[in-house]
Amino acid sequence: MAEAVKALTIARRRGMTIRVAGESGEGVITAGEMLTWALARAGLWVTTFRTYPAEIKGGPCMFQVRFDRKPLDSPTGPADVLIAFNDEAIALHQESVRPGGVILYDRHDDGSEPEGLRADVTARAVPFGKVALESLQSRLAKNMVALGATYAAMDLPLDSAKEFVARRFASKGESVVSVNVRALELGYELAREQLEGLGRLAELSEVDGATTGAADSGTGRMVISGNQALSIGAIAGGCRYYAGYPITPASDILELMAAQLPAFGGVAVQTEDEMAALASALGASFGGVPSMTATSGPGLSLMVELIGLGVMSELPVVVVDVQRAGPSTGMPTKTEQGDLNLAVYGGHGDAPRIVVAPVSVADCLEVGRRAFQLAGRYQTPVIVLSELVLAQRTESLPVPRGAELLLEPEWGGTGANGKSNGALDGHYRRYVDTEDGISSRPLPGDPAGLHVITGLEHDEYGHPNYEPAMHRRMSEKRRRKLEALQREVEADPRAWVARFGPEGARIGLLGWGSTYGAAREAAALAEQMGIAVQGLWVKMLSPLPTRTVEAFVRGLDVVIVPEVNASGQLARYLEANGIRGRIVPLVKYEGLPFSAEEILARIVEVAKGS
Known part of the structure; x- marks a missing residue:
């Protein structure tokens, strides 16, 4: 066969x-x-x-x-x-x-x-x-x-x-x-x-x-890599401060930001390590500057405490993880989708954060720019899961019009508006509890917006508070922000999922990240063999658009989940989110991406009842 x-x-x-x-x-x-x-x-x-x-x-x-x-x-x-x-x-x-x-x-x-x-x-x-x-x-x-x-x-x-x-x-x-x-x-x-x-x-x-x-x-086209596209998208999305430490395969982003950000009034800094990079980006974010850092798996491991700080202090920041193969130092120049668990769950305590993943070089640009909208609006870290195979792939893309790319991220500064907002001794209720969990965020220098910021659990003013009721209240507040985003995505999921194939097909492909291209090509080849296949690729991984994924899986006899990791992290994540169906993991962990031929072979096996 x-x-x-x-x-x-x-x-x-x-x-x-x-x-x-x-x-x-x-x-x-x-x-x-x-x-x-x-x-x-x-x-x-x-x-x-x-x-x-x-x-x-x-x-x-x-x-x-x-x-x-x-x-x-x-x-x-x-x-x-x-x-x-x-x-x-x-x-x-x-x-x-x-x-x-x-x-x-x-x-x-x-x-x-x-x-x-x-x-x-x-x-x-x-x-x-x-x-x-x-x-x-x-x-x-x-x-x-x-x-x-x-x-x-x-x-x-x-x-x-x-x-x-x-x-x-x-x-x-x-x-x-x-x-x-x-x-x-x-x-x-x-x-x-x-x-x-x-x-x-x-x-x-x-x-x-x-x-x-x-x-x-x-043709009006350009040849661009995923790292370059993501960097351009970040600048278009409003990034004006970048802090990074060189690490394969994310170093290209640091180099491009250092070369290009000054032309947009921004600053790029090389720090002494990955922890300092994220700490620096969070500091700039506190000052109202849309900020980003980029790393790979080993660096993301070092950043998890500071990701928790961003969640607790409700500071927006964008963290790009260009994944490479293996734990520890692993295989620096080989690709893998091994950091999903780390990106979604990594850290101590409950630290809900947004995790998104582009599916193509063109998508690196779009996800890179929209990550800043999400971070600013929901006041929390956004992790962008790219991969070596996407970061260093070059593709032809139509040259975009710069004016159409530019976004204004909601990065604070609209909170106090000269009002005390129930001030206590002149302090502002920075973390006031709201229906969607999002509070207004004044910036330093606003005399009406004076507040405390800390990594400790706190009350609405930012004052440290360890009372059980307050911890429960603030934990629920932080979680509601992601629930609000989940509702937004479910209302119109087109921006955060990619679909292909006929809707009536009984065999499905479900995945994330760079496997999209090979899967789409495999589905097209399967159609030439008389096998109908439809696919759904999820770009918003946390919060997962559960209803959208459930509706897709419900209409299928079998769902193949191709992943470039050994444990089938997405398949397990779907199960943890209550997604039920005949899910068939298809894993590859050689440091190389899937080919369409490999995915097609599994489609044919499933179609023949193997």
Whole structure:
């Protein structure tokens, strides 16, 4: 059955996929990014996936780009072309090449062939390294030679590659730029000589009947990563203070914020650790400045006490967790959806907080901006659960209009309005109990809004108070804020759930985060097999839109829940929230994302009653 599913996936899969593989330090990622940029400039929709080692240098590395004339859901799946910089890359990745695909590999200096090459692909030795060494006295330039050859074989204009090289290496001086440009030219010429008998890769790259060279470049699109999209969304959402500590794979956010926030009147600060980062962000928030920090799992673990402080003191703040694999230090450069439990429950005592999760690169931008609305309105921390595979994936997106993105978060300053609000000795009732749990929040400097802020349990004025009745009252107040948000989401869930597939389908897919793209593609492939599947992806995880999820599950015979973690955290969370039905967990915990093929295989098994 698995082979049949694989064959169907390959036969009916849209677009074309090129994978570049080699050793870290050989320029694999640079070559992949340049190819992506050129394909996007040619007017194609692109989506990418990469893997790389945790070591600074050394270890296997891969970059995959998938492209088509229409937007794509997922970058994963079989490759049409593998460009291998060494024999290890062939050994690790040739099984990912579809039957009939192409492997281009660096020719051995002694003319020997790599061992174990597959017979059902076209493999061609090309002297990338030799040309770079003999012509440029640098074997390291072979990535540019290989890229130039790929451009020629796919009829991509070399001028765009030269432009990218000039921009990418400008800081390293004219000599470095000229060497890389010459390497591109040599590769371009090499393809004309060495790949003539291959039938040219351009014949493989026909998407919807037209080659890449004929695509329209006037598309008004940009190529952007999930981390970049989330950062842009945060700035558009009102973020004006960012505090962070470098940690893979969230460091890109710190770098972008440091570069861009000053242009918007904001400030970015690198702190000594993750605890200081969140403490600093909470301090800025207290002063009325929309604030954010970003980290990964180990950093979020360190932040849990301060998340509790944000809940107790009712201070808005946005915390981005770009998840990576494993507990402790784990696998810093591999992906996982392992932090759901930590994000929802992490911390001592009852500390209800909002948890949201984008499902795509485009969604990173939207969720990033709306997180500030939620934090300000409900005066509580908002945790944004991103993932390495989303953070570092690059995709084509329409260029948004800046004015349409901008939001004004409700970050306090409207509370006192010159009134005492039942003042006690001049103090303001900052934590006055309300029907929805949300109190007005004056900012420091408002003489009518003087109040105490503390991490201790307190009364309405903020004064420490340990009476049983007061603790119960304030605990219920904090919980009611999330209940109010839950009602808001249930009233119009469209912004916080993503649906696909026919509503009458009896098989369902239910998930969160980055598995959305592969699941949606799997459902489309299943439909071609005559199997109807509908899907629901939840972006609001805490509070969970329970009624919406219950209604979805109730109408299905079986619900498959794909998750990139070992324990099926969402499946267990659904059960804890009273969601009942025939739920079939589908877990993957290898540090890699799901492919559509893997989810489709489970759909077929379920449809056949396995």
